[in-house]
Amino acid sequence: MQKPVNIKNKKAKFEYEILDTYTAGIVLTGTEIKSIRDSKASIAEGFCEFNDRSELFVINMTIQEYVFGNYYNHKPKAERKLLLNKRELKKLEKEVNIKGNSIIPLRLFVNEKGLAKLDIALGKGKKLFDKRDSIKDRDNKRDLDRIKKIYN
Numbered sequence: 001m002q003k004p005v006n007i008k009n010k011k012a013k014f015e016y017e018i019l020d021t022y023t024a025g026i027v028l029t030g031t032e033i034k035s036i037r038d039s040k041a042s043i044a045e046g047f048c049e050f051n052d053r054s055e056l057f058v059i060n061m062t063i064q065e066y067v068f069g070n071y072y073n074h075k076p077k078a079e080r081k082l083l084l085n086k087r088e089l090k091k092l093e094k095e096v097n098i099k100g101n102s103i104i105p106l107r108l109f110v111n112e113k114g115l116a117k118l119d120i121a122l123g124k125g126k127k128l129f130d131k132r133d134s135i136k137d138r139d140n141k142r143d144l145d146r147i148k149k150i151y152n
Contacts, residue, residue: 006108008106008107009043009106011044013106015125016102016121017130018121019121020095020121021106022120024082025083026116026118028116032116033116034066035066035074036063041061041064043105045062046058046059046061046062046105047060048102050093054089055089056084056092060077061105062076063076082120092122096122101123102122102124102125103120103123105121106121
């Protein structure tokens with residue numbers, strides 16, 4: 001039994017206000033899927049961009065080289081194409097053209113069929129005071145949970 005792969009971008013919900021989420025397939029080459037199954041990937045610095053042919057690519061996603069790969073190994077920071085429906089791509093491209101919106105990866109996982117998938121989100125960057133509100137809300141929730149635990 002293979003352990004489940006679930007690589008998250010923890011900073012995304014702090015840095016961005018999430019407007020909409022999608023699940024996209026990834027076009028991988030060579031030994032990339034083996035490295036992902038070993039959880040040797042990072043999406044923390046990643047973001048998504050459209051090219052001139054309206055195709056969506058994930059940029060700055062790091063997939064470490066496979067340990068047992070030889071000269072067939074892949075480039076760790078290569079651009080990787082994302083697979084979505086044409087309708088979803090058009091909607092995302094229209095939303096990204098609005099100032100302040102961007103597409104960010106939230107979670108990289110392998111589904112039950114063994115295919116690598118990427119949860120992406122349409123997000124709007126938060127201002128400094130929004131981030132302070134997020135921190136305050138998180139602290140208040142933590143305090144309430146402590147109090148509930150004491151009295152239960």
